Amino acid sequence: MLPWPETNAPALMLAKPFRCLLLLTVLSALPWTGPTMADGSNKWRLEFSGAAESAGEIVLEIAASHETPIEVKAVIDGNDGENHVARKVKRAIDRQAGRIVDAELDDGEDVLVKRHLFRQFSIRVVSNTVKGVRIRFDPE
DSSP, X not given: OOSSOSSSHHHHHHHHHHHHHHHHHHHHHSOOOOXXXXXXXXXXXXXXXXOOSSOEEEEEEEEETTSOOEEEEEEEOTTOOHHHHHHHHHHHHHHHHTTTEEEEEXXXXXXXXXESSSSOEXXXXXXXXXXXXXXXXXXX
């Protein structure tokens, strides 16, 4: 004889752990974009801080929904201040992604990136090999 009444008690006891395992499996299969992604706004402020302690490259990815992402590369010289870094990134955005976004300088060290042809877009840092330069994204 079973220690529980003839109901679905064993099935119910297994159902919750199985559901948790299933949920964890599904979530682990989703791609993780990391903390450097700025999603879904029609305008972004890129705040640059710190002077370049080394030469390198800042690579951004700008993507509108249902569009192929555009990779933007800005070459930064060593000893460039945050204002020069912002200016170089702004120029790179204008040259390489100007057909989908507009970029402008604000306060010297900030770059405003605004939509051009679509409602919302995301921006993320693909790589930053410039030591000492930090980039913060703020939706406007």
